[in-house]
Amino acid sequence: MKANEVRDLGEESLPIGAGEAVREDRGSRAWREIWSAIRHDKRALAGLCIIVSFATIGLIAPYASPYDPFALLGAPYQPPSWRHILGTDNLGRDVLSQVIWGARVSLFVGIVVALVVTAIGVTVGLIAATSHSLVDEVLMRFCDILIIIPKLPLTIFVAAMLGRGIWNIIAVLAAFGWPAMARMVRSEALSVKQRPYVDAARMAGASQLQITFLIILPNILPLVMANAILTIISGIMSEASLSFLGLGDPSQMSWGTIIYFAQMGGAIYNGGWAWVTAPGLCIALMGLGTNFFGSTVNLIANPRLRRR
């Protein structure tokens, strides 16, 4: 009920000193202050740790991995032991090595997809927000179409047509991922455009291009970054889905392909429980990490929603 709801104290009603300090608690937009806020927020910090851990594992995979993931080493379907900490798969390959290399591949896919989606999304979003309304309409209708199309069936179809390479998968995921980013960028950019400081820049003689890149872009960057991070996990999961359905790249050992092989190889019936759960757990953990980190950064970096 409106009357009983507790409202956020508007900054203007906070006492001097408290306003600034509370604003620091809620974070503000300068980078160093975002970092300081992250440092003090347990969730964000935990998320960051998880992401960084996986990224590190992925980076040093060649050194961290005890064995070659494709090497046929011993007995199949071995349960976890000291030699094979996560056991072996149906061909006798070490599962732990696979999972470690899997981190590398999955993260690679996630990050590349996030980069491409961000690059295209930001470009299209900015163009839509700063161009003539006709251009804006056309671009947004196009985005709408891409968003409405049922993604998984179409992704499956396209992936099947293009074949099973890792780059094809990245391409497909990026192609369907950018419209959401574009929409968000466009709406943020439009809201920034309304602000008087943009008018002030126009009065200084700044061109549309200067305004877009010097003013609008920096002001939407925190939000874009938060969303980009969330796109990483979405990319990883989409890739896992595709691989699970058999459209993944069998020559690359991603978490998704591990699950695929596990399912194909009847892991569950044959005692290879670590084989099927380990990659799934990794995906889930990575999801948790990006969620913690991404959503908290979003909360911190989001500009004040309302004035007095």
Next chain:
Amino acid sequence: MTSDKDVEIVKQSSNQMFEIRNLKVYFPAQGGELLRRRVVRAVDGVSFSIGHGEVLSLVGESGSGKTTIGRVIARLTPPAEGAILFEGRDIASFRGPELKAYRRAVQMIFQDPYESLNPRLTVFSTITFPMRIQGIARDENEMRERCIDLLTRVGLRHADVIDNYPHELSGGERQRVSIARALALRPRFIIADEPVSMLDISIRSSILNVLTELKEQYGLTYLLITHDLRVAYYTSDRIMVAYLGKLMETASTEEFMRHQFHPYSRLLFSAFADLSSTEQQWGKWGTTGEIASAIDPPGGCRFHPRCPFRVDRCDKEPPPLSELAVGHYVACFNPQ
């Protein structure tokens, strides 16, 4: 509707810095019935001039069109009809270097101190941004010197604020930074859009003082847009009253304060208990009535539905601006 008489009046006073001729600004309206294109007549035929070195106040409530007029002069919003002449030349025709020069000459101060500074830039970057865009300083050092000078002129201790972000400053400090930014290009004309309405009463006077001092120091001309007659009274040479997109009355400040002809001006005047100690004729009347919609404005005189002095003619045709006393123009069929 064209007011030839209005344009005539304006033409008489040549040698003005600005001549605004029959300005009309329309915006598409949100919603409305399916097939009808509805239009907000924000400014509907306004003509006036601004002389060199004068401080002209444009007074009105929200919906009067005053902010829109300011934005058109600033070339932030294009007019639907009419012309703005700056030193005799139509600003709509400015391109390239001419436009750049216009941008240097004409600057604006905005209402909201919390939204008029880029939150990602320090005070230094904000103030030097126009300098960089226009390329008017030689190097970083010169820019820093200029910045320090500007901050001092607006009454700030530069060392305290120059490398700070807007959120670390109070409302009054931010507004001063806004003013410093407006001065960065050494303009000749400043449009101040409600410069103090979002500040505490207790600091309004200090900001107004700054504006007045700077006028002397820089030889500026001001268009001060406000809904508060007190602000207009203190700072301006001349007052113009706007209502629903049209001008109701214009006169020198002293003239205006001594006697207002237009009923709406009297309503505004009476809203200030401290100013209107001798005029209490509004009483209950002044407490009812809302400003009408600019999408479907009343026919004839815009103010007639609320006006206790209306006569037959008032809903048939809009009254033209006529000179009722020297330099005192009123648009009313039944001036008081």
Next chain:
Amino acid sequence: MNPALRVTDLRVSFFTRRGEVKAVDGISFEVGRGEVVGLAGESGCGKSTTAYAILRLVKPPGRIIGGSVYCDGAEVLDLDERELRSFRWKKVSMIFQGAMNSLNPVHRIRDQIAEAVTVHEHVSRQEALARAEEMLSLVGISRPRTTDYPHQFSGGMRQRAVIAMALALSPTLLIADEPTTALDVVVERQVLELLKDMKRRFDLSVLFITHDLSTLAEFSNRIAIMYAGKLAETAGTKQLFSNPLHPYTSGLVRSLTGLTERGGKLWSIPGSPPDLAAEIEGCKFRDRCPVATEACSKEAPELLEVEQEHYVACHSVTNG
């Protein structure tokens, strides 16, 4: 007679990374039955925080750390959840800064008020709607417009709707937090007249919070001036304007009348309010005070009665 509100030594602090910010540092005042008390001060002095504290709406990192709020026979700071719910809106209601903060954009105005009624009282929906219509017409909103959405109302009308909502349950005390800020002067006048009318009609007690002393001049019976979390002066309205004792108050009063005189420079208080996160010894106003002495930097002055019903917290005044 029991006062409508008695606040005693209220303390509210914000616990931030920069330390404890003493937003409200021990203030005491009363609002008598049918009285209008103005709480005035610059932005950031703690007046809004006081209002939120009375309704126990202070959110973390802020916390009420001491004092008492006694209202209509109950100690507000001791109420439990259930009692608090019936306290809010029925005994004390509030008009917040910015009408749009109180109005739900997706519900019709009339429905929102009706909902407020049904949540607090056991009446039928019919009755609640009738009450809502009645309140809205009292504030000058005609029948056909009661079914509009907030965005269809102008700023002034929204504020009036908010007033109707706040008074729907006939509270004893109304807290108005900057009700006329951000409104055009003509509309501001209308809203003030409306508040006066409502006060008369419902015999309300009002705590009126503002930074604009001039609006208090004609509406309030008593005024309390707040500075940096403490009270600087309280007195009857006429007394305060004709004889402001605290240097801050006289500064405020002076900067007001300055706005109606032409020619010469407008007067304003030099400097700006202190950062409350920093520990300040003695009187918090001394940096801006024209009559500050040694004593002022050592000890914070207490609020003492200097004349009949006229309290000041200032060494220069109390020590002669």
